[in-house]
Amino acid sequence: MSVPRRERRGPAETTEAIIPELVQPRDTISTATEMSTAPMSNPTIAPYNTGLNGVNQPNNMLFTDILWWCLGALGFLILLIRVGQLAWAKLRLVSAMGLKGKQQQFWKTRQWGWMPSLKRSVIYAPFWKKRHNREIRLSGAANMGTLPSRLQSLVLFGYLASNLAYMFVLDWTVENKYALCAEIRGRSGTLSVVSMVPLIIFAGRNNPLIGILNISFDTYNLLHRWMGRVCVLEVLIHCVAWAIVQVADDGWAGVKHKVLNDRFISSGTVGLVAMVILMLLAFSPIRHAFYESFLHTHIILALIAIICTWIHCLSATVHGGLPQTPWVLAIMVLWGAERFARIIRLAYVNKSARGFTEATVEPMPGEACRVTMHLPRYVRIKPGQHAYLRFSSVKPWENHPFSIAWFQHTVEDTGLPITEKEITRTSKLVGTTVSFIIGAHSGFTRDLYNAASANPGHAISMRAALEGPYAGHHSMDSYGHVVLIAGATGITHQISYVRHLIDGCNHSTAATRRVTLVWIVRDTDVLEWVHPWMHHILKMENRADILRIKIFVTRPKAAPTSALSNSGTVQKLPGRPNITTLLAKEIDEQFGAMCVSVCGPGGLADDVRDAVRSMQDAGTVVDFVEESFTW
Template sequence: MDIHQRNLAELGLRASAEVLQGRAAGATPATDAFKSNPTISPYNTGLNGVNQPVNMLFTDILWWSLGGVGFIMLLIRIGQLGWAQLRLVSAMSLKAKQQHFWKTRQWTWMPSLKRNIIYAPLWNKRHNREIRLSSAMNMGTLPSRLHAILLLGYVASNIAYMFVLDWENENKYALCAELRGRSGTLSVVSMIPLIIFAGRNNPLISLLNVSFDTYNLLHRWMGRISVIEVIIHSIAWAIVQVADDGWEGVKHKIIYDRFISSGTIGVVAMALLLIFSMSPVRHAFYESFLNTHIILALIAFICTWVHCISATVKGGLPQTPWVLAIMVIWAAERFARAIRLAYANRSSRGYTEAIVERMPGETCRVTMKLPRYLAIKPGQHAYLRFAGVNPWESHPFSIAWFEHHAADEECLPLSEKDILRIEKDSQKPISTTVSFLIGAHTGFTRKMYNAASASPHHRPITMRAAFEGPYGGHHSLDSYGHVVLFAGATGITHQISYIRHLIDGCNRGMVATRRVTLVWIVRESDQLEWLGIWMNHILKMDNRAEILRIKVFVTRPKVATESLSNSGSVQKLPGRPNVLTLLAKEVDEQMGAMCVTVCGPGGLADDVRDAVRKMQGHGTVLDFVEESFTW
């Protein structure tokens, strides 16, 4: 027997031994596979050739890595809360000039860390400004430098774990089987944080003070990784199957083998998810994408579960409990949404109704009368549905204004018993009214604006609606002596709720804030009507003139001098603001610790972020918060 024949014999003996081991473990390879080639057929099914101990080792390392990052962020969150509470308690009774300690007190390395890591874009200054391909398409946004570091670490670890294989194995089909097991395992591992990060009711949002926007970014990238890994998983199987039975064998298994057919359908669903989730497609057809995304994700989860339980291994594949956990988490989050929706919009007082008013600048002002009291904090948002406009869709909008009502003004007391009941409950809120500004773009928002515009004489229209929330609002500004709020167009909705809260808190001695500066950029003066009675209410608040400074910039005045106005603490100016110059002036007059927040178009947000970074290192405490809904 020559060397070549001896090697083939050794490979055959090795394959036979591994087949026997597979049978001992419960695996029952197809009979026709043995007729094809004993050095190939064992590696196209079950756990034959799969290095399960190493798979589980890398699984544990990935989960411990994610848990470690979460634990570090939790410690940072606890430290931030403790520091902010200490600052609030010590500064809320002090005058502006007495907060010098908190104005300058910070670690010497913190400004550099903020400038180069925490607030830094990936490069240059572009972060949330969309990369436009056309008027209808764009490539989305770029991650920040901190986000990029986290994503790079996760992607690099997945690549490293994927290819830690037995490369010395002479049987390439056994190597494909090992790759098949590794890629499939890693794909399902990524699905667990993927589904957690996608939820609006994700408990990590409030626990770690990380915005849903950030989790959505991580969700998108983990989804891409999971899909690529499951495609590698399929290719590794197909290589062995084609070598063993040809393409006819592949076709036969896809049609008649439940284990393979469920896996194939799941892979196709995930591949479609990847294609439809590409930024240009997602942004151009967002509403269609959202509904398709949910359906395809559900198909992928169910098929993955069927694939795992249909394996020839006794008890199914080891990943079966993980898939069940994924489906339970997904169902629990959906159930939580339904509960919040039902609770907020139905009570003995009736259902939620919305009054929609057409406003200048292709915008609607929506006021929702909720049938029960809901506690709402500044900076929160809610998901809205309207019976008359795509009721199956919900979209997030910042809460601009809210009022709590202590008694039902529409019901008059009919007896002495009713009078006593009303007096008893006069201090207890029983309902809430919330208001929003919704700009008309495409799809849902455009249909709403058209419906309001079609009303005779542009009178407000009333429709049944649903309020899901409130969400967000985890950034408290109470401990800052100086707050600067930048808003672009309807971004004012996020900022105006803070203004009322901070002025009222200052008057009651409950916050440290002594100066609030609002910079609002609008296209036309008519858009100032959006705020209406809300701004009138703010301007009449006690000590408002000492606390609040308002600078309104009109970028498209009808005539050159139309926007020029200066009435003490309120200024109306033409053109676009020089963000760096405005912020430098605020820093020169800084009172205590300062926080700069922005809500508006991506270009404005990037300008404010860049200005905050440039002002770091001037010897003062300067924090930055960006409110955005990137998708």
């Protein structure tokens, strides 16, 4: 008996040679199978559970290129906008920094006619109504996170919609449903690996795009979370599409056999399990309730998923591995480079010939600590920056971000004069002292406060490490009028700008002629947090002409009263401020372009955002900057 031609095909035969027979009736295939001398997989099904059989690779590469080009075009567009903003701000700074406040009328009103409505409806608009950074709380310990802004939502929707569209551009006319499953498997797997590249880039705090595009790490963190969800969803589709074919071909026993014995399938399965667990643990209530545990588990699972994806791509029957293999190598390099950058920054900042970083921790009223880091080398710090801190005596494996409130540089005399006639001795900057206010909440911050409180009346010292500084990309030097609004420990972010802007006004390096600092606190006891720094600011040259301070006390221990300083520039008021009324008053007295900045609880930030949006029709330039870190 002659052997049917179908049985003589070798495993290396192409999909094109198999396809003509895939539409044969099932009884023809069964007859041929019965004629064989040994059992074999169904040729209508088997080719489509492995390799690139049935995969539309040209379309996969086409959609990959489109996705890359779209992300690149978006980045380039943001870069152009960023360059335009910098040029406009530089022009405003150069032309206004020598003018008095009332002489900056041109920049007070100068902007494109469509800009106010764009700010109100898109740039500063929350996704829905007023809520943006105010957490959606389920209970005292759990919440669902925050809502993206309208502009962020447009970017996210574009990315999600494009991935969905690419997923369903398939050959729906194919008669063999297993061939269709193979095409879905190839498309979803390709798109998943494509999503992993920006997913890893956006996760890094040393991401160079943060400074280049002037997009906050908070925004990148939001994109990272959503791209991770897309990536896991596509991996699940990839797995289901493969399993449908494999079960039809060899049953669940065949699936089990391949998962346990086939390196290509087993590595993909382990990677899938790691990614699904990672996504479940990243669910907002779980993430917020057990953040420290989540963070370390997240890193381990992400590393497992990346390595397994690389093994999966490399182990394919295709010669040289799947086409996505170089992408996964790039992902591993990016992840490793970012981690290496953290180690380098950590080592450079905290170790020098002068020793290691030491921290002084003082317990403060209102359950907070004032932390002063004594760095052994000079570190350049700009207003609005933050750093990640570690303490040797309090969970040294954890690090958390805190805004830099104050800094001073240590100057060392180098010795002899340069020439005989010179009496000025040369000096150099050799160290930096950086201060923070850390409120006690739970976990790490609570443990730090408890350690400091255990020694009442005295500060404690411990070995520590600072990683950073990061951010600080928002310059307010070109604005004639700056309003800084802080809630509780948010004062740390704003006070760094106060000193910088007063210095800039005195040395004619900033256009700022009016700074209004609004601080909302529960009780006057917490004023002790910033006492030494505020004492310095109040003694600065021309401070009374530039700075206005308004302190709102929401829960005073004594009877609520108002108070005004002798200079009339520092005011203490009971209750919560009406942000809209407060900003309206500032606009009535506006000098040049105005910038409103807020740092504090999500509810306060949303109130300020809403008030700034309502002021866009006032006919003056009012910009908005929000400092936040949603996790």
